[in-house]
Amino acid sequence: MPHHPMGRVGHADLRLCSGPVPHYREIVQLGGALVEYMVDELGTAETLRKFSDPIWFEAMASAMGFEWQFSGATTVTLRAVSEALRGKEESVGIWIVGGKGEKAKTKDALPEELREPDAVTTKVDSALVQDGYSIYFHAVAYDEKMRWAVINQGMNVEEKLARRYHWSWEGGGYLNDVEEIAGRKESAVLDLQARASERARETILDVVKDEPPKRIVYKILSLRKRPGQKTLADYGLGGCIKVEYMPFQFRIPKKVNEEALRIAKDAENFVDLIKTPGMGPATVRGLAFLASLVYGAPVSWKDPVKYTYAFGTKAGKPWMVERKRMLEAAEFLRSAVEESRLGEKTKKAALRRLSSIVTRSS
Template sequence: ELGISSQKINKLIRASRLTCKVDTCELQDQHQLYFHTMLIDEKGNFTTINQKMNINKGTVRRFHWTLNPKQFVEEPYNTAVGSHQKVVLDLTSRKSRECRKTIVDIVRDEQPKKLQKTIVSLSREIGQTKIIDFLGIKIVKMPYELAIPKKISLEALKNAHEFAGKNFADLLEIRGVGPATIRGLAYVSKLIYGASTSFTDPIRYTYAFGTKANIPYRLEKRAMANVGEILKNAVEQAKIGNRQKIEAIKRLKDFLNF
């Protein structure tokens, strides 16, 4: 038993739900959330690890959240690794700050029925080729999962209109507000109001030599060994102390001990 107060437990429950909503709705990357865990110590400090999968492609993406995030909706990751995507909808980016604010404003100010018609009209009038031109993205085809939704829940928009708070996190917590709703609102914000929106993948690290499960491709042990030898030579030639060299080579050896 950790001895954490009930108030703190409620905050942790909210954080757990919100981190899942962020990784599902704010960062839309053709991968679905399938693994979620929180690490909590006796003082109530916590961090979150979420993992997403694209079943058709057999690829995964993992997101390690920062410790005790002060805010959840903007660049909350300590580390993000996995298969890099050419295009994603990334509302967690600071470049999407204007988009998030605009979404909150239009949900609060616009009538739900009118907003629903606006989103559906955009999906009809702007095809995949046109939307790529509008967004200036250098890809051949917009992924289906990132297209403007053809249908949008009026009930979700009504709930958002009635209960939306002052910020984007409040909107994410509203029941019924899911990826399609957020994506539709993001396109209204971008295409109609001109709000800055990021379509760049936040993933900076990927699996250079395959994975232990041999998915999406098998582990190339020989290539890993060759790169390890190059790094070892670089350390040996570096202008650092012998102790630092020994420690660096030991860490490299431990890392490559497959």
């Protein structure tokens, strides 16, 4: 199987929303027209790069009728584009698979070459980056040369927020710090994929390969039994974090998957380790505590966010710090709408929405 270098290039935080989407048929038509124009003008590789860019994706979702802060900007946009391309994938050159629930299980729908990056990107977002969001939406866009973009979306039920994660086939590897992440900055996130966590990853791999699984489980669970020491904050490693409710990523797990540790003994590297069946968030978190508290290997607790939404404009709407890129995206999409064969009503509505992006980004 060929190696597929990759990088997670961004994520965005969004408000959870529910209910039917008005004018869904128009959204499907518009989404299809935008993607076909992008492929005609830019080619499939550059179109996939746009899907993996949070700002470009945000602009496209806005053009299709979604405010920046709603979770439907991800789920409905991708569903609509996928529906628009159905039956035309070969002629357009882009395939999109995935969705919510059962549709998020993309393995059988993907070519063999894409199954590993598909699985590992989602495992990184769910187990290595523990930020309080549970992945509930997963989609993959790809072309015939097996270039791809992955978009995951996680849900924080407590705060009624969703967070979007973008990946690309290009550069960086599975474990890196090359993200262009957008959204609300969390006070602390367990980030084992960060470069700052490299020694912790090495320690975890050594421990799993060298020590009996039963002993590893005992060591992790023993950390819970120390009087008054249940979280990183109690060990003095997170004392600056003030919370009324202790998020799960600060808790030493009550259960660790011993069988997963046994299977992972054969792992050649850290990516192999996290691909192990049963190596879920709780077991990974337990290993992170073990590496940090027992073996002294530092773990990153910094949210890997690189740009945020800023508030305070006259209209009370947010604008993104990366205004130049948003303007470029909006102007390109304006051309796409104007040159499309869409009805005048649909065109005018999309152009009006794109104008609002330009106004608040200027």
